[in-house]
Amino acid sequence: MNAMSGAPVAAxxxxxxxxxxxxxxxxxxxxxxxxxRFANTNH
Incomplete structure (x- = not known):
């Protein structure tokens, strides 16, 4: 979760x-x- 919280700042x-x-x-x-989403549903 910590990695995701830094994503907006990095962007x-x-x-x-x-x-x-x-x-x-x-x-x-x-x-x-x-x-x-397409890749996830296509598996």
Whole structure:
């Protein structure tokens, strides 16, 4: 659980370093979640 609690901070730091806007990454994140769900249900 501790690793998950650090994820938002790591993502924010990554955004600051790369200069990406949150709005640009949201569709990517949603796509990744969709792929994860698809992979999980496809086993």
């Amino acid at each position: 924010r730091d990554l955004l600051e370093e790369t200069g990406y806007e949150v709005g640009e990454l949201l569709p990517i994140a949603e796509g990744n979640v969709g792929l994860c």
